[in-house]
Amino acid sequence: MISLDHLSFYYRKDSPVLENIHLSLQPGRIYGLLGRNGAGKSSLLHLISGLLFPKTGKARVLDFTPGKRQPAFLQQIFLLPEEFRVPDLTIPEFVKLNGAFYPDFDSQAFHQYLEAFEVTPKNRLSRLSFGQAKKVMIAFALATRVKVLLLDEPTNGLDIPSKRQFRKVIAGTLQDDQLMIMSTHQVKDLDNLIDNILVVDESRILFNQSVDAIADKLLFTHSFSLEEVQSPIYYEGALKGYAVVAPNHSGVASKIDMEMFFNALMTEKQQVLSMFNH
Amino acid sequence: MNFSLYRFRKLFIKQWVENRKLYILATLAIALGMLVLMTGIAFSDDTGLQTGGQDGILVIGLLLCGLAYGSTILKRYHHKAEGIGALMLPASATEKLAVAITYLMLIFPLVYLGVWFLATNTVLTIERNFTRHANHFTSYTFREVLMTFFFVELVLAFVLVCSATFRRYVFPVALSIACAVMFLGVISAEPMMKKLLNNRIPENIAPYLEHFRQEPIGARSYGGTPFKDMQVLIDFRIRDLTSPMVNSSSVSVQLNGGKYVLAMCILFLLPVLLICIAWLKLKEQEL
Structure with a gap:
């Protein structure tokens, strides 16, 4: 199209x-x-x-x-x-x-x-x-x-x-x-x-993936402590603990937080992109 | 070339509905301005509102108002907020330009002419009743009407190109360029006419020469324009006398035959050429 x-x-x-x-x-x-x-x-x-x-x-x-x-x-x-x-x-x-x-x-x-x-x-x-x-x-x-x-x-x-x-x-x-x-x-x-x-x-298209693919590869979660999350890619301080983006090892899709994803991509470009390029 | 009468009609109506308040107010303002100006002339000038004054208000007003209106007609295509909607409207550049041409080069001169006709006759009636002047409504030959029409269309087509080309200051830019071109035209008129005349006695003044019973020995151009008429000084020597004395007499000569057709073709083709340039500009218009 x-x-x-x-x-x-x-x-x-x-x-x-x-x-x-x-x-x-x-x-x-x-x-x-x-x-x-x-x-x-x-x-x-x-x-x-x-x-x-x-x-x-x-x-x-x-x-x-x-x-x-x-x-x-x-x-x-x-x-x-x-x-x-x-x-x-x-x-x-x-x-x-x-x-x-x-x-x-x-x-x-x-x-x-x-x-x-x-x-x-x-x-x-x-x-x-x-x-x-x-x-x-x-x-x-x-x-x-x-x-x-x-x-x-x-x-x-x-x-x-x-x-x-x-x-x-x-x-x-x-x-x-x-x-x-x-x-x-x-x-x-x-x-x-x-x-x-x-x-x-x-000036380039950095990322082009479906939401399903993102949910498949990344986990969006909240945690009281960063140690509870396995190899976090990106995190922000939240009201209670941390909002975290991490590799999705469980295979269970989480609800995507668009802002968190965008920030993760902007700050950890290589790491995020490498997960989708395989 | 992509043209649909349906879309043209829709665009035409859209242009009217979106601008009708402005158009009505502008028409009223022009009418009021004309009435004030003409009444002023009728009551302050010793000779009142003569045909020369009427002609001046018609042509100069038509050109100035045309420049002002024409400089806004394609303005929306340059303005980012409006340009997106205007360029993305499902109609071809040909249809969009055709609507602009219809309003600028057809409707506007007709409306202006109508307003001028009404204002002139109104002021002449007032003048006859309240002053001792007895001026009459100006009259034109077909040739004068045709020449003036083509000249006005040429100026309007020119401002259309300016409107399609320049993003800002369209009116001052168009006015400056128009003045510069007219100035060049004026200073080049003399050599052009000399070239046209080529020191020959114009053929169409034979009856005039017979009347004077003198022998023409040469012709010199001294004014006028090649597109309308030229002012020619004819040098005469009195027949049957050996006296070297030469008399000169002024005569106005109109172009005839091939030269007239050529002048008309130039006046007709130039606006067509300018419209083609405006079309290309609009077609290639980016945000």
């Missing part, structure tokens, strides 16, 4: 944003795109959606070259940016004007999502708070029913109840022929939501 082959992108040749990216993403999955600020997450999404053109290498999305931005391609992909500007329209006007460009736009679903987000559908977009407007845009993005849905920092600007609503809405929406990539540096927001983790670091 998405295939990036030796893809590189830079604004200045001496400081690459993304370098030699190889990636193949399949439908029916939600990918969490993680990385530090400025790691290149947004640039990767922009390359996939044809807003930036690769300097070298190739990108193929849904059998299209994204940079050509053909209408048939754009009808099947939606990118919700981190920051956006809403027109001075009511929500029904916005939906009527923009939904018409997406052949599979589901107006009924849009209203259901709005209801789940507790947004009044008659509101004027320009009078909504950023968080409220973001919820409208998320509802619109989901209702387009596009094959590739790219959400850049979708939870930025959402309050805590809204983040819960967001997780609830996303959890039941993905179809088998759809693919979703959610980029975030607030990794906790994606807990229990994603199927695969992609980590961008130093």
Whole structure:
């Protein structure tokens, strides 16, 4: 569905944003795109959606070259940016004007999502708070029913109840022929939501594994004492003892703590990567 | 080239609905500005609102307002927050540009022309009733209308390219470049016309020469533009006299035949060329 082959992108040749990216993403999955600020997450999404053109290498999305931005391609992909500007329209006007460009736009679903987000559908977009407007845009993005849905920092600007609503809405929406990539540096927001983790670091894809594979290889646990855990990879002080990431010797999957995993990967890159490269 | 009438129609409506308040307010502001300016001229000028003043407000206003409007028409594609939505909207660059062209190069001049027509006639009516001036509404030949139309379209196509090219300061940049090009045009007009005239007596002034019963001995260009008309000084010598005295008389000569067609083709093709450049710029637009 998405295939990036030796893809590189830079604004200045001496400081690459993304370098030699190889990636193949399949439908029916939600990918969490993680990385530090400025790691290149947004640039990767922009390359996939044809807003930036690769300097070298190739990108193929849904059998299209994204940079050509053909209408048939754009009808099947939606990118919700981190920051956006809403027109001075009511929500029904916005939906009527923009939904018409997406052949599979589901107006009924849009209203259901709005209801789940507790947004009044008659509101004027320009009078909504950023968080409220973001919820409208998320509802619109989901209702387009596009094959590739790219959400850049979708939870930025959402309050805590809204983040819960967001997780609830996303959890039941993905179809088998759809693919979703959610980029975030607030990794906790994606807990229990994603199927695969992609980590961008130093202009490259550092890590690309399924959540199942992570749970298979790593153990996420709490312990009063570090001595209780066999060869911990990473640990943080917790309310009672330690939160620990360690090799999973038991074979029993534990609940992944996304933030702990990300921190473990960033601080103990070689050790974590070596466990997945075998 | 990917073009769908359905998407064009949807884009056209979207542009209108999202900007209608601005468009209505801008139209009212232009109308008000024109009324104030024209009324001022009608009551303060000794001769009132003559055709020259009407022409000036039409052409200069059309160009300045066109530059201002045109500099914003593709602005959203450069702004990161708006650009993502605009570039990702499922329509081709051709359709998006076609909507911009329709608004900038078709609807805007028509609306401006309509406002100018109403404002001019309103002020002329007021002038006739409240002053002793009896100015009439300006009239144009078909040729003048055509030339002016193509010239305005050329300037609007130029600002469209600027709007597709520059991320910031589109209006001042477009205005500066337009002024520089016009200045170059003015200073190059004389040599161009000399080249066109080539010191020959223009054929289409024969009736004029007959009237004077003098023998033409040469022609010198001294003003005008090659695209409209040129001001020519014809040197005469009185017939049947051996006197070396030479009289000169000014005459306005319009281009005819092949040269006229060539000038029209240039004026028509230049906007087409500029639109193609704007299309390429929009197609290659990155965030």
